[in-house]
Amino acid sequence: MNKRPFILKGNIFVNNYDEYIIGKIVKNNNVEDKSIYIQVLDMQHLDLFSEGYKGYIFEDKPINLDLKNINYCCNINNYETLIDNDVVEIVNNEWIRLLYRDDSDDNAIVVTNQCNSNCIMCPDADMVRNTKENPDIKKLLEHIRCIPDDTKHITITGGEPGMLKHNLVCLLRECKEHLPNTDFLLLSNGRVFANTQFTNQIFENVPRNFRIAMPIYADNESLHDEITRAKGSFEQTVRGIKNLIDKKIDIEIRIVVLKKNYKQLKQITRFIVKEMPEVKIVNIMALEMTGNAYKNMEEVWINFDEIKNELYSACIETLKAGIITNLYNFPLCKIDERLYSISHRSITDYKVRYKEACAECSIKDECGGFFNSTIYVKDIEVKPIMIEE
Numbered sequence: 001m002n003k004r005p006f007i008l009k010g011n012i013f014v015n016n017y018d019e020y021i022i023g024k025i026v027k028n029n030n031v032e033d034k035s036i037y038i039q040v041l042d043m044q045h046l047d048l049f050s051e052g053y054k055g056y057i058f059e060d061k062p063i064n065l066d067l068k069n070i071n072y073c074c075n076i077n078n079y080e081t082l083i084d085n086d087v088v089e090i091v092n093n094e095w096i097r098l099l100y101r102d103d104s105d106d107n108a109i110v111v112t113n114q115c116n117s118n119c120i121m122c123p124d125a126d127m128v129r130n131t132k133e134n135p136d137i138k139k140l141l142e143h144i145r146c147i148p149d150d151t152k153h154i155t156i157t158g159g160e161p162g163m164l165k166h167n168l169v170c171l172l173r174e175c176k177e178h179l180p181n182t183d184f185l186l187l188s189n190g191r192v193f194a195n196t197q198f199t200n201q202i203f204e205n206v207p208r209n210f211r212i213a214m215p216i217y218a219d220n221e222s223l224h225d226e227i228t229r230a231k232g233s234f235e236q237t238v239r240g241i242k243n244l245i246d247k248k249i250d251i252e253i254r255i256v257v258l259k260k261n262y263k264q265l266k267q268i269t270r271f272i273v274k275e276m277p278e279v280k281i282v283n284i285m286a287l288e289m290t291g292n293a294y295k296n297m298e299e300v301w302i303n304f305d306e307i308k309n310e311l312y313s314a315c316i317e318t319l320k321a322g323i324i325t326n327l328y329n330f331p332l333c334k335i336d337e338r339l340y341s342i343s344h345r346s347i348t349d350y351k352v353r354y355k356e357a358c359a360e361c362s363i364k365d366e367c368g369g370f371f372n373s374t375i376y377v378k379d380i381e382v383k384p385i386m387i388e389e
């Protein structure tokens with residue numbers, strides 16, 4: 001499990017006019033092309049200091065170096081957790097933010113906090129989504145250019161990435177050029193793709209290995225729009241999905257299961273099979289109880305035990321139609337055992353938790369466990385599964 005901190009604080013002195021620096025880490029070493037690197041030096045390796053890096057992170061303030069015209073940080077808490085090829089942002093006199101972890105296959109680029117929907121179970125809070133301080137496109141492109149070109153997977157997420165409009169096209173173009181061998185997953189509510197002209201522009205710039213994941217929360221406008229709290233969202237998302245299918249872009253549909261829709265799960269998967277049989281993947285997901293989901297707990301939370309039968313019937317519909325079907329974020333002892341083979345350990349490594357009783361469970365290594373935000377939200381009783389050796 002990767003539990004390295006995302007924010008590092010200490011003494012930070014940035015001369016850069018942009019008030020931030022994004023760079024790739026080289027630790028106690030040197031590289032030839034310094035222009036995209038930040039050099040990290042502990043006290044034993046100060047002799048490796050070399051001019052020309054974007055910035056420097058020192059274990060302690062060096063006394064024999066001229067620091068006047070360089071961007072540097074020192075006495076940073078947990079600086080030693082940084083590793084070669086991590087990508088960090090040094091924020092002026094404030095902190096260092098870890099943007100890319102080189103030892104993880106679970107990296108994401110958050111392109112905006114804003115969204116044109118306001119889902120009742122959104123894991124972000126209203127306050128986060130309404131912030132106007134989104135990363136500018138210059139920063140995002142710099143971030144992408146620093147990511148090592150052998151990275152396997154990147155998720156592009158928000159908020160709603162479609163809020164970037166033309167900048168999303170620029171961002172995808174940069175991904176296509178700089179990371180030709182990386183798999184990309186774009187998480188979107190799909191509404192912007194109802195615009196055919198925009199979808200055409202996206203199509204012309206998508207990276208080679210690219211998929212868009214979009215939500216369908218109901219098989220009808222009334223319930224879907226009630227969940228997204230955005231009138232017209234069902235019609236736009238469905239039209240967007242069909243436009244993307246026309247362009248032969250790989251589509252994943254995500255169904256989040258909540259109190260308002262769990263009884264309709266089978267109708268939803270039937271709708272997908274009938275209306276958009278070209279979708280590659282249907283992922284059915286359990287709630288993450290943060291942000292709006294936590295605030296609206298009484299309206300959204302449904303016990304895993306209540307969902308069990310509906311979940312099984314829904315999965316059978318898409319599986320029968322030959323659509324790859326996966327379950328995300330479900331503890332194994334809470335689903336029908338015939339679905340074990342399609343259930344995945346999907347919760348981000350630093351968020352996954354297990355109950356105390358899970359320690360004696362024989363299938364813990366295969367179990368998706370719980371979100372840190374969900375595990376104690378209600379009294380969920382687990383049933384450890386014992387397999388005789």
Ligand code: SF4
Nearest residue numbers: 331333358361367384
């Ligand atoms: S007991 Fe724990 S580890 Fe075992 S299946 Fe249930 S939640 Fe997973």
